[in-house]
Amino acid sequence: MWVKLVLLLLFGLMILGAVHFAPPQKDENSTSSNSDSHSLRLLTWNIGYAELEDDTRAHDKDLPAVADVISREEPDAVALQELTGNAQLETLLSLLHGKYRGALAPRGNGDRFEAVLVKQADATFTPVAVGSRYAVGVSFKPRDDTRSVLVVSAHADAFNAARRRTYTEAVIDWAQAQSQSSAVFIAGDFNFELKAANETNLYTDNLKHDSESYSNILRHFRDLGRAAGDTAINDRRIDYIFGPPALREVGRVAVLRDAAVGRMDHWPLLVEVRL
Amino acid sequence: MFTLLKLEVEKLFRAKSFYLSFVVLIAFVALMLWGFYTYAARKTGGQAVEQFKYTYESKQYFNGLTFALYSLLFSFTLLLPIFVSMSAGSQIAGEARAGTLRMICTRPISRASLILSKFLVTALHACLLLIFFIGLNLVIGLIFVGWGNLELYPGPLNLVDAPGKIMRDEALMRFGYAALSGTWALLVIAALALLCSVVFDSPAQAIVMTIAAYLALYIVGRVEFFEHLRPYFFTTDMDFWRDVFKPDIPWQSLWHYACTCGAYTSGLLLATVIIFERKDIVT
Numbered sequence: 001m002w003v004k005l006v007l008l009l010l011f012g013l014m015i016l017g018a019v020h021f022a023p024p025q026k027d028e029n030s031t032s033s034n035s036d037s038h039s040l041r042l043l044t045w046n047i048g049y050a051e052l053e054d055d056t057r058a059h060d061k062d063l064p065a066v067a068d069v070i071s072r073e074e075p076d077a078v079a080l081q082e083l084t085g086n087a088q089l090e091t092l093l094s095l096l097h098g099k100y101r102g103a104l105a106p107r108g109n110g111d112r113f114e115a116v117l118v119k120q121a122d123a124t125f126t127p128v129a130v131g132s133r134y135a136v137g138v139s140f141k142p143r144d145d146t147r148s149v150l151v152v153s154a155h156a157d158a159f160n161a162a163r164r165r166t167y168t169e170a171v172i173d174w175a176q177a178q179s180q181s182s183a184v185f186i187a188g189d190f191n192f193e194l195k196a197a198n199e200t201n202l203y204t205d206n207l208k209h210d211s212e213s214y215s216n217i218l219r220h221f222r223d224l225g226r227a228a229g230d231t232a233i234n235d236r237r238i239d240y241i242f243g244p245p246a247l248r249e250v251g252r253v254a255v256l257r258d259a260a261v262g263r264m265d266h267w268p269l270l271v272e273v274r275l
Numbered sequence: 276m277f278t279l280l281k282l283e284v285e286k287l288f289r290a291k292s293f294y295l296s297f298v299v300l301i302a303f304v305a306l307m308l309w310g311f312y313t314y315a316a317r318k319t320g321g322q323a324v325e326q327f328k329y330t331y332e333s334k335q336y337f338n339g340l341t342f343a344l345y346s347l348l349f350s351f352t353l354l355l356p357i358f359v360s361m362s363a364g365s366q367i368a369g370e371a372r373a374g375t376l377r378m379i380c381t382r383p384i385s386r387a388s389l390i391l392s393k394f395l396v397t398a399l400h401a402c403l404l405l406i407f408f409i410g411l412n413l414v415i416g417l418i419f420v421g422w423g424n425l426e427l428y429p430g431p432l433n434l435v436d437a438p439g440k441i442m443r444d445e446a447l448m449r450f451g452y453a454a455l456s457g458t459w460a461l462l463v464i465a466a467l468a469l470l471c472s473v474v475f476d477s478p479a480q481a482i483v484m485t486i487a488a489y490l491a492l493y494i495v496g497r498v499e500f501f502e503h504l505r506p507y508f509f510t511t512d513m514d515f516w517r518d519v520f521k522p523d524i525p526w527q528s529l530w531h532y533a534c535t536c537g538a539y540t541s542g543l544l545l546a547t548v549i550i551f552e553r554k555d556i557v558t
Contacts, residue, residue: 003387004548011541017534021527194429194436203345203431211430215438226436234499 040142040149041272043075044187044241048082048112050233050265057084057112060091065261067095070117073256073270076142078117079153079187079241089115105136105153114153114188128152130170139182146275150178154188161209164191168213176220179244183275186221187241189266190214194237217242224271228255232266241271249274276388283396292365293400296358300408303354304415307346311337312419338423339416340446344520346412347450348432351457351516355404356464356489362400363468364482366393367551371476377556387548390469394544397465402458409450425449427522439522449519456516456533463509463536464489466543473551509539 047058047066058066058080070078078100083089089104102117103125109132116125116138123140137152154171157163168190175184192210217223221242225231231239251272259268287293367390370376380386425446427439441449467488471481492508495501505511515532518525 001385001387003385003391004545007541007545007548011538011545014534014538014541018531018538021531021534023525023528023531192430203349207430211428214430215428218438223437235502 039146039273039275040077040185041073041075041270042077042079042151042185042187042241043070043073043268043270044079044081044153044189044239045069045259045268046081046155046189046232046239046266047264048266049263057082058088059262060088062262062264063088063091064095065259067092069256069259069268070096070100073268074119075270076119077138077140077149077151077185079151080115080117081153081155081189082112083115084111085113089113093117103136103138105134108133112155114155116151116153118151126150128154128171128174130154130167130174133167135171135188137178142275148182149275150175150182150184152184152186152188154186154190156188156190156192156213158189158191161193161206161213165209165213168217172217172220179220183244184221185241185243186217187269189239191238192240221245222247224250224273225253225255225269228253228269231255231269239266239269241269243271243273247273247275276392279384279388279392280395283392284399287362287396287400292361296361296400296404297407299358300350300354300404301411303350304346304408304411307342307349307412308415308419311342311345337420338425339413339418339420340423340425340443340450342416342420343409343412343450344425344432346416347409347453347457348517350408352493355401355408355457355461357486358404359397359401359461359464360468360482360485360489363394363397363465364472364485365478366397366469367472368475368478368481369472371556372478380556386552390473390544390548390551394465394469397469398458398462401461401465402454405454405457405461409454413447413450425520427520432517434517434520435522441520441522452519452524453516456519456529459533460513460516460536462540463513463543466540466547467509470543470547470550473547473554509536512536512539 045066047062049056049059066080080092083104086104089102093100093102096117100117100119101121101123102115105114106127107113108130114134114136116136118138118140120140120142123138126137126139128135128137133155135152135154137150139148139150141148152171152175154167156167171186175186178184190213192214193207194210194214222245224241224243224247225237225239230237251274252270253272254270256268256270260266367376370379379389422443424443425441427435427441429436429438464485468481468485471484472478475481475484489510492510496505496508496510512532512535515529515536518529518532
């Protein structure tokens with residue numbers, strides 16, 4: 001009888017312990033404050049569609065919704081991925097009523113383009129050659145009292161981790177070279193599959209490549225969007241904004257999960273920082 | 276109770292399967308050493324350096340502690356639960372198959388005490404297996420791969436979401452913690468196997484049912500279709516033992532999952548005792 005009583009007592013204690021130590025639920029939508037005191041607001045968004053669609057690039061009919069999000073959030077700079085070309089960029093800029101200027105990365109070996117939009121009229125755009133692909137950067141001064149900022153819109157290969165790694169190395173090398181003169185931010189879809197909870201325990205070369213790419217970036221930059229959680233469907237955090245390690249403050253960090261329209265599989269990631 | 280426990284321990288040390296489990300673990304460590312050594316040599320000396328500019332695949336990364344960690348994590352998923360199932364699954368069903376269960380039950384001991392002593396012996400086996408396996412990996416790692424700090428990266432092993440490092444002495448302590456947390460997690464399997472051992476008269480059936488349940492939940496938990504069911508599987512809760520290898524141990528979460536595993540273990544044991552007390556033993 002005493003054995004059953006002990007086991008029953010133990011069972012009850014364990015249940016109580018499990019309830020007592022249950023970790024608090026995390027709010028994945030946003031963190032920190034939302035204030036105008038932050039000197040720089042950045043947004044990155046892959047506006048393409050999920051793999052199952054015929055054309056996975058951005059669709060013209062979604063551009064008004066994209067423009068609405070940008071107008072509402074008013075980021076200083078926007079990194080976009082998977083545009084079909086210059087026509088879409090021009091449409092988007094006109095939907096933003098001339099508030100933003102923009103540039104497209106040169107066409108690489110793919111059928112889609114990265115773009116950057118910026119509010120400042122005197123911003124300068126720079127194509128970034130990354131092997132057979134291109135990224136695009138924009139330099140500007142967000143406020144008169146801040147140092148110059150360089151924002152790069154990047155998009156790493158979706159299907160091959162080794163190619164992602166090579167691409168990331170090249171982008172980081174280029175960005176590092178610019179970091180003496182500007183505060184460099186790299187924003188975009190890197191497609192790193194690193195989420196611990198969803199992966200098997202088994203060791204794969206793909207996982208290792210993504211791990212090494214991400215770790216290599218973190219040697220020089222800070223992952224500003226980590227606290228905001230997943231940025232794409234299927235619980236994936238594959239869109240990032242990396243910034244200088246010595247930022248004065250990171251403010252609001254949010255994934256705008258109500259922003260996607262049509263068959264988009266990514267949500268925009270918004271980050272506010274004080275330089 | 277003490278005499279009963281002593282008898283069960285003697286039985287455990289006389290069983291061939293007890294020694295077989297250690298032999299298989301030695302073979303697994305040898306296999307891991309071969310795989311780890313050739314992989315590290317191939318990547319650090321060849322492919323990685325040729326193909327990529329930046330790599331953490333340095334000799335500092337591939338050290339004895341990394342080797343022990345990989346070996347432990349890989350084996351914990353499949354190998355150790357099998358041995359624990361074998362040990363616990365044959366406890367009552369093995370006696371029934373050998374025809375000794377009726378005789379044991381005629382002795383002036385309660386059936387609940389018998390179950391408890393058999394469970395404690397299984398727990399001892401699980402603990403010895405883990406201590407032996409961790410110790411062996413560390414010794415082999417030290418001799419063949421070398422010492423260093425334990426460096427952790429996001430992705431492989433799924434332990435961290437940013438690069439981290441545990442200093443050597445602290446890492447050795449963490450392996451000690453892992454022996455405790457790992458044993459506690461494996462007790463869920465032991466309790467399940469003991470329940471199967473009471474329900475089924477054949478040890479093979481009890482062991483297979485336990486392993487099948489474990490594998491089914493483990494695999495289903497990994498399939499994204501069933502992601503929403505994952506929190507309800509004991510296999511998910513058992514994963515807590517790995518948290519001791521995180522640079523900052525998440526104590527609250529660790530205690531939560533340890534208590535959840537404890538609830539599974541004590542609940543299953545209670546069910547085992549109740550079923551066994553009402554069981555008509557005809558073998």
